[in-house]
Amino acid sequence: MSAELLASRPPESESTLVLTLSNPGARNALHPDMYAAGIVALETAERDTSIRAVVLTGADDFFCAGGNLHRLLENRAKDASVQAQSIDLLAQWIVALRTCTKPVIAAVEGAAAGAGFSLALACDLIVAAEDAKFVMSYARVGLTPDGGGSWFLAQALPRQLATEMLLEAKPIAAERLHALGVVNRLVKPGKARDTALAWADELGRGSPNAFARIKTLVAAAREQPLADHLSDERDHFIASLQHSDALEGIHAFLEKRAPRYR
Incomplete structure (x- = not known):
């Protein structure tokens, strides 16, 4: 099965648009098709007044493993413009998440790594399972951030701490990010999506x-x-x-x- 972004309106919260990162067998690793679908989905949400909030989550109890290293190796052998186009498309999706006029909530189970972490940070609010991990994993494989990861961390945290997270590329527990104010709500494992939906439904009744x-x-x-x-x-x-x-x-x-x- 291919990587895709699934859009749905769950019956328990019909005013909420749920966007699900889905890439079976690859821990929901990202692909440009997801970026394009995400941009279209948010454009639709802007036009549809019945949508009052957006929840971004991952399939199979895992948020997102970030970029697909096999695809990156393939792109390394191509003209640099191929990878540039992919990163620019991701950037467009990040901007769409940030400029969406409706509340956008990330529901994180398992882990959010690399650009997956960037996507979570691009959302207005983050609900995370207590055992979830977050990692800016780029430096571990000799790469640098994309998707606004370095910008978001530098905005949210003291410079020294943001630099530590980016240089060491070590997993950070959701509990620590909650203490730092990056994660809004901690929940029991398996409850992030339901909690995010309930919160979205509550916010959806606002102005x-x-x-x-x-x-x-x-x-x-x-x-x-x-x-x-x-x-x-x-x-x-x-x-x-x-x-x-x-x-x-x-x-x-x-x-x-x-x-x-x-």
Whole structure:
């Protein structure tokens, strides 16, 4: 069977789009076909107002082993443009995950290695099994990160710790990443997908307009001077106040009922 990205709408959470990395026998190793499918799936999610959240997970209780070393060896014998095109396509998928206006949750069982780790970091939130492992494994085989792995770690962690993880290329327990604030929730093995779906369903009842604007503000915050960010907050607040979601949310709060966002 070939590597593919499966898209589904589970009956227990129909407002959630579930994207499943599937590459049987290869621990869901990545392939450019997955990247292309991921980009299309997220474009669909943006247009479909019935989709309120996205969950990214792996098949067979394993998240993703990263790049396929056999394919990399084959590409080494080809023109460098072949590998460049593959990495650029992965980058497009990473950007699509980061710019998605809806909450994106990674559900990690087993391990997330190499670009698989990068994919998890590209998501807004991470749910991981207690026994899950994460590893930026590139340096172990003489390679350097792709998929934004070095950028995400440098953003999330002190420089020294990010450098240690990238240079040593050793597995890191989900528990340690949870303590560092990289993983949001730890769960019993086998429960990551169900927990992520329940969380996605909960978030799916929130304001789509507010969530999209909050994601925009958070993405910009690290690069902006405070004065610029305060101006952006003002503009987003005023636009949100004028949006129908705020009218519903305020009325629901005052009437002591759950809001019904469309």
